Amino acid sequence: MTTRSETRTTLDHLLTEIEHRNPAQPEFHQAAHEVLETLAPVVAARPEYAEPGLIERLVEPERQVLFRVPWQDDKGRVHVNRGFRVEFNSALGPYKGGLRFHPSVNLGVIKFLGFEQIFKNALTGLGIGGGKGGSDFDPHGRSDAEVMRFCQSFMTELHRHIGEHTDVPAGDIGVGGREIGYLFGQYRRITNRWEAGVLTGKGQGWGGSLIRPEATGYGNVLFAAAMLRERGEDLEGQTAVVSGSGNVAIYTIEKLAALGANAVTCSDSSGYVVDEKGVDVELLKQVKEVERGRVDTYAERRGSSARFVPGGSVWDVPADLALPSATQNELDESAAATLVRNGVKAVSEGANMPATPEAVHLLQKAGVAFGPGKAANAGGVAVSALEMAQNHARTSWTAAKVEEELADIMNNIHTTCHETAERYDAPGDYVTGANIAGFERVADAMLAQGVI
Numbered sequence: 368m369t370t371r372s373e374t375r376t377t378l379d380h381l382l383t384e385i386e387h388r389n390p391a392q393p394e395f396h397q398a399a400h401e402v403l404e405t406l407a408p409v410v411a412a413r414p415e416y417a418e419p420g421l422i423e424r425l426v427e428p429e430r431q432v433l434f435r436v437p438w439q440d441d442k443g444r445v446h447v448n449r450g451f452r453v454e455f456n457s458a459l460g461p462y463k464g465g466l467r468f469h470p471s472v473n474l475g476v477i478k479f480l481g482f483e484q485i486f487k488n489a490l491t492g493l494g495i496g497g498g499k500g501g502s503d504f505d506p507h508g509r510s511d512a513e514v515m516r517f518c519q520s521f522m523t524e525l526h527r528h529i530g531e532h533t534d535v536p537a538g539d540i541g542v543g544g545r546e547i548g549y550l551f552g553q554y555r556r557i558t559n560r561w562e563a564g565v566l567t568g569k570g571q572g573w574g575g576s577l578i579r580p581e582a583t584g585y586g587n588v589l590f591a592a593a594m595l596r597e598r599g600e601d602l603e604g605q606t607a608v609v610s611g612s613g614n615v616a617i618y619t620i621e622k623l624a625a626l627g628a629n630a631v632t633c634s635d636s637s638g639y640v641v642d643e644k645g646v647d648v649e650l651l652k653q654v655k656e657v658e659r660g661r662v663d664t665y666a667e668r669r670g671s672s673a674r675f676v677p678g679g680s681v682w683d684v685p686a687d688l689a690l691p692s693a694t695q696n697e698l699d700e701s702a703a704a705t706l707v708r709n710g711v712k713a714v715s716e717g718a719n720m721p722a723t724p725e726a727v728h729l730l731q732k733a734g735v736a737f738g739p740g741k742a743a744n745a746g747g748v749a750v751s752a753l754e755m756a757q758n759h760a761r762t763s764w765t766a767a768k769v770e771e772e773l774a775d776i777m778n779n780i781h782t783t784c785h786e787t788a789e790r791y792d793a794p795g796d797y798v799t800g801a802n803i804a805g806f807e808r809v810a811d812a813m814l815a816q817g818v819i
């Protein structure tokens with residue numbers, strides 16, 4: 368029987384090898400560290416997981432696709448972007464995960480997101496593997512026609528790699544309902560197939576699930592509520608600081624209000640807004656989703672309760688809860704220290720890996736309930752899987768039914784993470800609980816399916 372410390376040494380060697388084999392991919396290294404550093408107790412306790420090659424296979428994507436995406440802007444100028452799809456692990460089902468369009472996208476970013484997605488999708492309990500894709504295309508300031516031409520060019524290559532039983536993309540940063548529409552249209556044209564289950568996040572009249580747009584934000588609030596419940600508290604009367612002002616942030620703010628809490632901030636890459644009365648979600652939707660504007664416009668229209676702070680850190684605003692919902696590494700150690708100083712009780716990650724490792728460590732040490740993204744933001748991909756189920760059955764469920772399923776899934780994920788952490792001597796540590804529980808499900812399937 369190997370001890371935990373021997374296992375830890377083996378995992379540390381593997382991490383060093385991952386860094387050598389995947390140079391210049393710091394986000395992927397960070398995600399791999401975060402998972403592998405918590406696995407020693409389960410690998411030491413269950414010898415089958417120490418089988419040579421199991422974890423080595425888990426950290427190597429099954430397939431990585433890189434392609435050229437040429438497109439013409441409205442003035443006829445040609446642009447060349449890069450497209451990516453990393454099909455990381457299909458032991459539990461078809462690869463599943465979003466597409467991100469943002470100038471910061473590169474292979475290492477997509478690999479970190481795809482790696483996280485494996486464990487997140489496993490935690491949902493549904494039959495979905497892990498993948499992620501995207502492009503370094505920047506949709507900001509582009510016309511609808513430019514976005515359409517880009518999406519068509521992107522799908523002209525991507526279509527040969529995806530399918531309802533193979534790989535099912537959805538949205539992420541920079542990819543919402545508009546983009547999924549253009550992508551689906553091009554897929555349908557090229558393949559001559561009405562294959563609803565090839566993409567999720569579709570429009571409601573043509574195969575989309577009710578509550579999919581809301582699911583990530585709603586799910587994260589339900590996860591935060593479950594963490595508070597564990598401590599004998601609830602959301603009623605709590606104030607919350609939320610970052611971002613896109614899909615996840617908007618529906619996080621909406622659900623907080625519905626459950627009696629009050630989100631007092633939102634942000635984008637230009638700065639943040641503090642709104643003493645609580646963010647008016649209908650106004651935010653109008654500015655961000657309809658007009659595709661910036662958060663300073665929200666502050667201007669909202670009147671005296673709101674002010675826009677250019678640049679700066681949204682985490683300086685005191686609150687009971689923090690729900691980072693913008694992007695990776697947006698909440699660093701000094702931001703975490705400020706949150707703790709201001710008495711934060713829970714931090715729940717709507718974005719993927721928004722807290723740096725140092726921030727997570729500091730929050731956990733201070734006794735703050737910390738919900739890692741792969742558990743807390745799993746509601747989005749979970750409802751994507753429910754959209755696939757509806758597409759397969761050629762049916763559509765009511766909003767109430769989807770919400771009920773979402774609530775069950777989020778509560779189950781919370782319970783699983785909580786119980787797993789206790790089982791492995793890390794009570795209250797949702798990071799360890801989520802990593803081990805996700806790992807067990809994927810590793811068991813990989814072992815059963817042989818060396819492939």
Ligand code: NDP
Nearest residue numbers: 539540541583611612613614615635636693694718719747
């Ligand atoms: P959106 O594109 O709808 O919104 C992203 C928001 O984050 C915008 O306000 C954007 O501001 C801000 N943002 C993005 N990148 C940066 C950056 N580098 N610096 C500062 N602000 C930034 O994306 P989503 O809301 O869909 O995604 C937000 C996060 O949630 C991501 O981490 C994503 O991976 C994660 N997530 C999304 C899910 C989904 O279903 N959509 C599911 C699970 C997780 P600006 O416009 O100025 O760039």
Ligand code: 2IT
Nearest residue numbers: 464465537539747748751
């Ligand atoms: O990070 C994520 O889980 C997503 N962007 C959603 C993925 C999906 O397939 O719905």
